[in-house]
Amino acid sequence: MLKKIISGGQTGADRAAIDLAIKLSIPHGGWIPRGRKTESGPLPLKYRLREMDTADYPSRTKQNIQDSHGTVILSRGRLTKGSELTKVFAKIAGKPNCHINLANNDSFEAAIILQSFILENQIEILNVAGPRASNDPGIYGDVKSILEAVLYMMFLDSPEEETIKALIPTPCVKGNFPKTKQEAIELIARELPLKTKTFIARLPKANIQFLYFGWLDYLKLLLGFDSENPALFTQIRRGMDPTTFTIEDGVMEILKSLKQLLETHYCLRVIK
Numbered sequence: 001m002l003k004k005i006i007s008g009g010q011t012g013a014d015r016a017a018i019d020l021a022i023k024l025s026i027p028h029g030g031w032i033p034r035g036r037k038t039e040s041g042p043l044p045l046k047y048r049l050r051e052m053d054t055a056d057y058p059s060r061t062k063q064n065i066q067d068s069h070g071t072v073i074l075s076r077g078r079l080t081k082g083s084e085l086t087k088v089f090a091k092i093a094g095k096p097n098c099h100i101n102l103a104n105n106d107s108f109e110a111a112i113i114l115q116s117f118i119l120e121n122q123i124e125i126l127n128v129a130g131p132r133a134s135n136d137p138g139i140y141g142d143v144k145s146i147l148e149a150v151l152y153m154m155f156l157d158s159p160e161e162e163t164i165k166a167l168i169p170t171p172c173v174k175g176n177f178p179k180t181k182q183e184a185i186e187l188i189a190r191e192l193p194l195k196t197k198t199f200i201a202r203l204p205k206a207n208i209q210f211l212y213f214g215w216l217d218y219l220k221l222l223l224g225f226d227s228e229n230p231a232l233f234t235q236i237r238r239g240m241d242p243t244t245f246t247i248e249d250g251v252m253e254i255l256k257s258l259k260q261l262l263e264t265h266y267c268l269r270v271i272k
Contacts, residue, residue, distance in 0.1 A: 002151065003124040006030035006068055008060050009043045010082075013074055013130025016143035018047055019244070023252050024151065024209040030127070031060040031067070039132055057082060061129070062089050068127035070096035072114055074143050075130050077103045086129045096121040102142055110142075111149035118150070140244060148248075155213040164214035167196045177224030179231040184223050185258050191222065194266075200259055201266035208259060212252050219251050 005021040007014035009032040021028035029048055034055040036043040043049060052060050061082065065071055071090045073083050079099060090097035098117040100110045118126065128147070131139050155161055169191045178184040189197070203211065220226050225233070225247045236250040 001124065002118060002126055002154070003027065004029065005126050005128060005147070006064055007049075007128045008032060008057070008064055009036070009047060009049045010038050010057075011040050011133035012136060012139045013128060013132075013143045015133075016140040017128035017147060018049075020144050020147045022046075023249060024148075024212065025205050025256075026151075026209065027206075029067075031063040033057055033060050039134055058085060058089075061086050062093075064127045064129075065090050065093050065095055065097075068095070068125045069123040070098070070117065070121050071127040071129060072117060073097070073099045073129045074102060074110065074139070074146065075099070076136055076139065076142075077101065080131075080135075082132075083130055096123065100146075102139075107142065107146050107149065110146045111153065114146060115150045115153050144244075151209060152213050155210055158210070160207070160210045161214065164210050167199060168215060168218050169193070169196070171218055171222050175224075177229050177232065180235050181232070181254060181257060184232060184254050185261060188219070188222065188254070188258055189261065197262050198266045201262040203259065205259075208252075208255060211259075212255055215255075216248065216251060219254070220247065223251070223254070225251065 004027040005017050006029045007017045008030055009015065009018070018028045018030070029050070031052050032038075032043055032049040034051050034053060036049070036051060037055055052063065065086070071086060073079065073086055075083050078101070079087055087097060087099060096117070098114065100113050102110060105113065117123070128143065130136075130143060133140060172191065178187050192200075200211065223229060223232060228247070233247060233250055236253055237245045240249070
């Protein structure tokens with residue numbers, strides 16, 4: 001079971017990996033050059049990466065390789081510059097490493113390769129590397145979708161799948177879709193029986209990804225996201241990066257808020 005995702009915090013592949021970890025409530029981390037240096041400026045503090053004592057990139061690359069159980073490098077075409085150096089460092093360190101060339105493999109094939117790499121090497125802490133955004137503007141979306149597909153396939157193989165999917169209510173779609181996040185949360189809550197509300201309230205935060213993977217299609221239908229529901233999507237996207245925020249990201253934001261609400265009403269508290 002993948003327990004943590006780390007990267008060097010650079011734009012592109014690195015940032016996609018930690019954004020996906022944050023979305024799915026998976027612990028994230030890694031090392032970044034002094035000053036939290038990236039090509040777009042200092043990495044925001046919401047990313048829990050540690051600063052190196054030096055500002056050079058190779059040092060943080062070596063440290064992330066050492067602190068992980070294995071490294072995957074995703075690129076389009078042959079490795080160059082920092083990505084090539086990552087491959088060399090991993091080989092010297094004797095750590096499992098895998099290069100997936102997206103010029104030769106589509107996203108589904110890449111996800112299968114990565115899942116096999118993780119399972120075969122029993123990787124719990126995965127280091128993700130690849131080109132920066134300026135060298136490959138499309139790498140962010142590719143890496144994020146591939147990692148999410150890997151975790152979805154792991155969910156399908158998990159004992160939680162049957163339990164989570166058995167709790168899906170029969171959707172009552174009336175066409176009057178919610179226009180705000182609060183309306184969406186209230187609609188979902190009304191659809192849920194007490195048993196399901198209690199289950200979600202007690203679900204460990206780290207397992208919310210299971211609820212997301214199991215309920216994604218149901219929630220998109222209920223909230224009108226299958227027909228885009230632009231009013232709701234626009235409201236949820238405020239404050240987010242409009243170039244990378246997706247409908248699926250919006251569903252997860254709603255799920256997290258729903259769980260937070262249910263925790264206040266359906267978790268038993270011990271009174272001393």
